[in-house]
Amino acid sequence: MAKYIKFLFVGIIFGIVLVKSEAVSWYRIYEMFKFESFHMYGIIGSSVITGIILLLVSKKFKNINGGLMTVPKKAKGLPRYIIGGTIFGLGWALSGACPGPMYILVGTGAFSVIIVILAAILGTYVYGILKDKLPH
Amino acid sequence: MNLIFTFIFMQSILEPWPWYVCGPLIALIMFILIYFGKTFGMSSNLRTLCAIGGAGKKVKFFDFDWKEQRWNLTVVLGAIIGGFIAHSYLSTPTNIDLNPETVITLQTMGFENAGKSLLPPELYSWDAVFSLKGLAILIIGGFLVGFGTRYAGGCTSGHAITGLSSLQLPSLIAVIGFFMGGLIMIHLLFPLIFS
Numbered sequence: 001m002a003k004y005i006k007f008l009f010v011g012i013i014f015g016i017v018l019v020k021s022e023a024v025s026w027y028r029i030y031e032m033f034k035f036e037s038f039h040m041y042g043i044i045g046s047s048v049i050t051g052i053i054l055l056l057v058s059k060k061f062k063n064i065n066g067g068l069m070t071v072p073k074k075a076k077g078l079p080r081y082i083i084g085g086t087i088f089g090l091g092w093a094l095s096g097a098c099p100g101p102m103y104i105l106v107g108t109g110a111f112s113v114i115i116v117i118l119a120a121i122l123g124t125y126v127y128g129i130l131k132d133k134l135p136h
Numbered sequence: 137m138n139l140i141f142t143f144i145f146m147q148s149i150l151e152p153w154p155w156y157v158c159g160p161l162i163a164l165i166m167f168i169l170i171y172f173g174k175t176f177g178m179s180s181n182l183r184t185l186c187a188i189g190g191a192g193k194k195v196k197f198f199d200f201d202w203k204e205q206r207w208n209l210t211v212v213l214g215a216i217i218g219g220f221i222a223h224s225y226l227s228t229p230t231n232i233d234l235n236p237e238t239v240i241t242l243q244t245m246g247f248e249n250a251g252k253s254l255l256p257p258e259l260y261s262w263d264a265v266f267s268l269k270g271l272a273i274l275i276i277g278g279f280l281v282g283f284g285t286r287y288a289g290g291c292t293s294g295h296a297i298t299g300l301s302s303l304q305l306p307s308l309i310a311v312i313g314f315f316m317g318g319l320i321m322i323h324l325l326f327p328l329i330f331s
Contacts, residue, residue: 004206007211007214008213010172011212011216012214013218014218016226018219019226020227021152022254024219026256027232027238032318033318033319034322037238042155042159043155043158045159046159046160046163048163048297051302055302064172069170069171071299074295074299075289075306080287081288081310081313084285084310085284085314086317088280088284088310089284089315089317090325091282092314093319093322094321095274095277095281096256098178098293099179099285100215102278104218109220112262113260115265116274116278119276120278120281121282124182125191126283127282131197134287
């Protein structure tokens with residue numbers, strides 16, 4: 001059990017930061033796709049820049065298990081990223097929630113988001129069925 | 137003096153946090169998970185939940201040892217708790233500082249009081265959920281997110297944050313896809329859905 005405490009803690013911080021950043025808000029997502037505010041671009045942009053620096057610096061360091069600090073390499077391919085990404089974007093803009101905020105929103109008391117989560121599980125399941133028939 | 141600083145600090149905790157605080161904090165969360173020998177990817181949990189539900193018996197894609205993903209489900213549990221803490225104890229009543237233009241556009245589409253809550257009651261209140269259109273929007277939206285994220289092999293956390301931070305081309309393509317989808321939805325489909 002003890003080894004999970006740190007993940008619980010990371011999750012709690014994640015939930016707090018995403019609520020306080022307002023990135024869990026449907027309105028912020030809408031505003032972003034309307035290009036009417038810098039807010040979301042600021043969050044994602046400053047996160048990526050910080051991330052690039054952290055990952056570059058950390059190449060010399062080892063992780064908690066003594067292994068390398070590595071990020072899994074994404075599989076090669078084009079159709080899956082363009083088509084899958086576009087499908088994701090359609091859903092993201094419509095529901096205003098991506099797979100992290102979905103859970104966080106439930107914590108804020110928005111229980112109807114559970115419907116979105118269940119539908120997302122179904123969507124993932126249907127992808128699993130069709131996987132071998134889709135271009136990747 | 138100390139008391140005044142503490143007071144000012146507590147007040148600014150209650151206010152929304154600026155993007156230049158939140159962005160780096162999100163990167164730090166990704167970094168800590170990598171330090172723990174894991175990775176930052178929230179959508180994987182949807183696949184794990186399918187596997188827990190027994191989907192592995194029918195579909196090979198879900199036939200894996202989901203117990204190895206328990207750490208990520210723990211992050212999800214934490215995120216729910218974090219959402220509760222932030223909303224109940226660390227926030228003044230929600231009043232998102234949206235662009236006034238955005239608020240007016242939303243009003244013409246039938247969304248009143250934009251920014252006074254995290255989610256629009258026009259979509260997420262129980263009244264909306266129990267209407268055919270409202271329910272269809274949530275189900276279709278969620279389905280597209282779940283299908284698209286697995287097809288693309290990641291979501292905002294896995295591609296936009298982790299993938300771009302590690303300078304991976306596939307993630308850049310996926311993020312371009314996210315935006316194509318989002319722009320099509322908001323600019324072409326919203327006027328049809330909410331007219």
